[in-house]
Amino acid sequence: MAISPRLDIRQTQSLVMTPQLQQAIKLLQFSSFELTAFIDQEMERNPLLEREDVDRPLEATEPRLDAADKPVLDSAPPETPLLDGMTAASASEGLDVDYDNTFNNDSAADSDGAEAFGQWGSRNGGSHGFDDPDTGLEQTLAGEISLRDHLVAQLNVDVADPAERIIGLHLIEMLDEAGYLVGDLDELAEKLGCPPGRIEKVLKRVQGFDPAGVFARTLRECLGLQLAERDRLDPAMQALLDNLDLLARRDLAGLMRVCGVDAEDMAEMIGEIKALDPKPALRFDHIVAQPIIPDVLMRRAQDGSWLVELNSDALPRVLVNTRYYAKVAGAAKSKDDKTYISEHYQSANWLVKSLHQRATTILKVATELVRQQDAFFRLGVQHLRPLVLRDIATAISMHESTVSRVTSNKYIATPRGIYELKYFFTQSINSADGGDAHSAEAVRHRIKAMIEAEGRDILSDDQIVVALKADGIDIARRTVAKYREAMGIASSVQRRREKALGL
Structure with missing residues (x-):
């Protein structure tokens, strides 16, 4: 067989991730602070992007959850026309951080x-007297x-x-x-x-x-x-x-x-x-902890159902200034200038759509989480049901990896406090009487409550197992010991010794 160069036509199928798709996936797993830094970089790089400062209501509608109903989301168009020929999408806004001056x-x-x-004076060499007109009352207050x-x-x-x-x-x-x-x-x-x-x-x-x-x-x-x-x-x-x-x-x-x-x-x-x-x-040096800004808010409606909405304070709008684009595109003469403007306009539009899709996906996942963990929000942590990513992904017709990215570093403000969305995914523990499975987090909470309530009689791990099985929880002694050690609780021998010493 002679070896010679030739041309062949072949038809194949392959999954190719475009840069736009990679960007959309990356935006999903960003926290609000990471998203803010990313948007700031894009705004410095792309002159067609702007940030709207005026507070406006969220474009996505507010879903209502009943115990037996699934959430219904009204899809908003990815681009909503605003004043001056601009388009908007939801994005995340960071916080201003004050840094202490350091000594050289x-x-x-x-x-x-x-x-x-x-010495009496300022750090820059100036001095201030009581008759200084620039000295206000607030400068004389003690800090x-x-x-x-x-x-x-x-x-x-x-x-x-x-x-x-x-x-x-x-x-x-x-x-x-x-x-x-x-x-x-x-x-x-x-x-x-x-x-x-x-x-x-x-x-x-x-x-x-x-x-x-x-x-x-x-x-x-x-x-x-x-x-x-x-x-x-x-x-x-x-x-x-x-x-x-x-x-x-x-x-x-x-x-x-x-x-x-x-x-x-x-x-x-x-x-x-x-x-x-x-x-x-x-x-002395009080460093104020940076508060967590929840991405999702939930509250109870008058009829007892849950209302879930995105936090508008954490979702400002990123705008594409189409008027400025039309102006500079019309003034462009060379091919390179036209290519530069066209690429940045497409990039800005794609970012706007990706941010809107991110906001919609977060709201959809959070809504389903609230629906499935309804007993937890109504009755407490002991009623937290076991849940895995597959359950949410199946309910909202998404891939598990998408749900995993959405729930990473995202927080929801509930009547019971602020929780990371990952908190609601827990392993299941079988029921001793063949009923519904129990959440591992709920079992840990019950073990901690039993140990905190013990009096002079210290409960061993075996006694805790017997008590839990009486409540319908099928759990092994080594699992009880693992949960106890993870919560930083000493063994029964050490607790008995400390109680004898009055510690």
């Missing part, structure tokens, strides 16, 4: 401790003192040597948010050009500052500083601090043997340890 170590070293003396200001004030009073004040300022800048000293002291000594012994001397001095336990390098040192401040760091307590791993394992017998004390003294020592603050600096 180099500027502290160059100022020779000037800032440590608390929350920070940890740094609190420590610098003590440094001004307790340390007179300017060189040691500079070292103290650097040590203050090496504190983390909990008040622990992070970083290498040898590197600090090399940076400042002083012997390491002088760094250690200043460290010992600032470790006596308020709050007690600040400038510690380990948890043991932090607790030791607080006990020393209370004059309670005796040899037995020091032995307890040196063996905190035994305390973490609840090996009370080993602790009593190491510390040389009886059960009564050990219970008193552990009580003193529990009264200490392992993170002494958190009382």
Whole structure:
């Protein structure tokens, strides 16, 4: 057979994911913050995209859920005409985050401790008097003192040597948010050009500052500083601090043997340890936790059904400015300019449609979740039913992977609190009497409630199994132990020992 080049025509079928389809899939699994960052990048790249600031009602209608009815969604067109020839779609909006100003170590070293003396003036070198017309009443109000200001004030009073004040300022800048000293002291000594012994001397001095336990390098040192401040760091307590791993394992017998004390003294020592603050600096620098913005809202209607809707605050509109597109397209002369404008216009339209499809899909999945978990919202976590992705996917005629992407990092605000959509998917545990299966989350909640309600008689895992089987839950002892350990609950032996010690 001769080998020669030739042309063949073949017909094949293959699944090809276009860039637009990949973008739509990626948008589904984005959280609201990730989507905000993505939209900001697209708006910087595409001049035809704009964000509408005016609040407008959501285009998708509000579904009503009854116990026996399936949700009905009215599909909105992907592009809705607005003013000035624009089109809109639902998107996600982020939050503004305020960042605290940080102190520059180099500027502290160059100022020779000037800032440590608390000079009257602003950071940029200006000063303000009481007769300054720019000084308003709000500038004279007292605010929350920070940890740094609190420590610098003590440094001004307790340390007179300017060189040691500079070292103290650097040590203050090496504190983390909990008040622990992070970083290498040898590197600090090399940076400042002083012997390491002088760094250690200043460290010992600032470790006596308020709050007690600040400038510690380990948890043991932090607790030791607080006990020393209370004059309670005796040899037995020091032995307890040196063996905190035994305390973490609840090996009370080993602790009593190491510390040389009886059960009564050990219970008193552990009580003193529990009264200490392992993170002494958190009382000063209050870092406000970023709240979760729910993607979906639900509330009860007057007839007792559930109303589910998208959160309009988390879904601003992204617009395609068709008027601007017509203007620049008409002014384009070269082929490259026309291609550039056409590609960006298509990209903007596809993004608008993808965002609308994302919002509709989230609403559809959340609506079905609320319908299937109706007993949970009405009666509580003990009535949470077992559910898997396949159940929702089958009900709304979608693929399981789509449901998985939609429920990742999405939250719903309910009358019982804010939950991640993934929370409602739990494994099933068989019923002992052949009835409906039970949710694993509901069983865990019941186990926790039984242990919290136990009095002098401590329940073993076997006793919990018997009690659950009496309630119609078929569960193995090892499953009870696994759930108990996952919730951080000690074994019956350890709980009995702690109750005997009064812990």
